[in-house]
Amino acid sequence: MSEKKKVILYTDGACSGNPGLGGYAGVLMYGEHKREYNGADKQTTNNRMEVIAVIEGLKRLKYPCSVDIYSDSAYTVNAFNNGWIYGWKKNGWRKADNKAVLNVDLWEELYALTQMHEVTFYKVKGHADNEWNNRCDELARAAIAELRSQLTAEELAELEKKEVAPEVE
Numbered sequence: 001m002s003e004k005k006k007v008i009l010y011t012d013g014a015c016s017g018n019p020g021l022g023g024y025a026g027v028l029m030y031g032e033h034k035r036e037y038n039g040a041d042k043q044t045t046n047n048r049m050e051v052i053a054v055i056e057g058l059k060r061l062k063y064p065c066s067v068d069i070y071s072d073s074a075y076t077v078n079a080f081n082n083g084w085i086y087g088w089k090k091n092g093w094r095k096a097d098n099k100a101v102l103n104v105d106l107w108e109e110l111y112a113l114t115q116m117h118e119v120t121f122y123k124v125k126g127h128a129d130n131e132w133n134n135r136c137d138e139l140a141r142a143a144i145a146e147l148r149s150q151l152t153a154e155e156l157a158e159l160e161k162k163e164v165a166p167e168v169e
Contacts, residue, residue, distance in 0.1 A: 004066040004118060005030060009057040011071050012126070012136035013049025016144050021159065022046065023147070024053035025139030027132050028060060035060065038139040040147035042159060049140065050076050051106040058113040066118040072126030072133055080121045085111055 008029040015022040022044035028035045037056060041049070050073035058067065071077050079085045085107060088095065093104045101107060124133050148156070 004064055007061065007065045007067045009054070009067055009069045010124075010130075010132035010136050011050070011053035011057055011069065011073075011076075012133060012140050013046055013051075013053050013073065014137060014140040014144060015044065015046040015049060016148070017160075019043055019045045021144050021147055022049040023140035023143035024049040024056065025136040025143065026053050026057040027135055027139075028057055029132075036135070036139060038143040040143040042147065042151075042155075047073070047075050048103055048106060051103060051110055053136070053140070055106065055110050055113060058110075058117060058119075061117065064117050068120050068122060070122045070124050070130075070133065072124050074123060077121045077123040079107070080114070080119070081123075 009026055010029075011024070011026040013022065013024045021040065021042060023038060023040040025036070025038035028037075037060065039052075039056065041052075050071065054069060054071065054076060057069070061067070069077075079088075084095075088101045088107065089111060093101045093107070095101055124130050126133060127137065128134075151159075
């Protein structure tokens with residue numbers, strides 16, 4: 001049995017446009033303690049925000065822990081639970097069809113963080129009755145709103161003009 005502290009991490013990512021303004025959030029829980037975090041990016045995708053939400057949660061842990069990660073992102077959860085990430089890494093961050101894995105920068109960082117902790121990923125239904133998933137969604141959307149409020153009308157117009165192909169995976 002692990003002597004590591006048992007931590008629960010709920011995460012979510014959101015995008016206003018995909019790509020577009022994005023936000024991520026998480027709730028870390030240890031015993032009776034809860035810590036919320038969130039952040040945003042001007043030009044990103046929902047998938048990037050989902051992965052960053054997990055990365056940011058794991059980076060906040062001061063010691064190796066046993067972490068149950070709950071996410072509504074099939075992209076993130078399946079990468080681990082279906083073993084995709086191990087194949088990607090083994091194949092030089094290429095998928096089975098030999099195409100490059102998108103968001104390699106994030107997958108490399110997340111993989112390294114998961115090697116420091118004992119992690120188990122759980123898929124939760126998004127926008128359902130899960131209190132903590134809903135809280136993360138609220139925090140991620142609040143981060144987008146905060147970022148939007150800090151941008152000028154010109155900056156917002158420029159971001160809306162940018163045509164970046166959405167990622168598909």
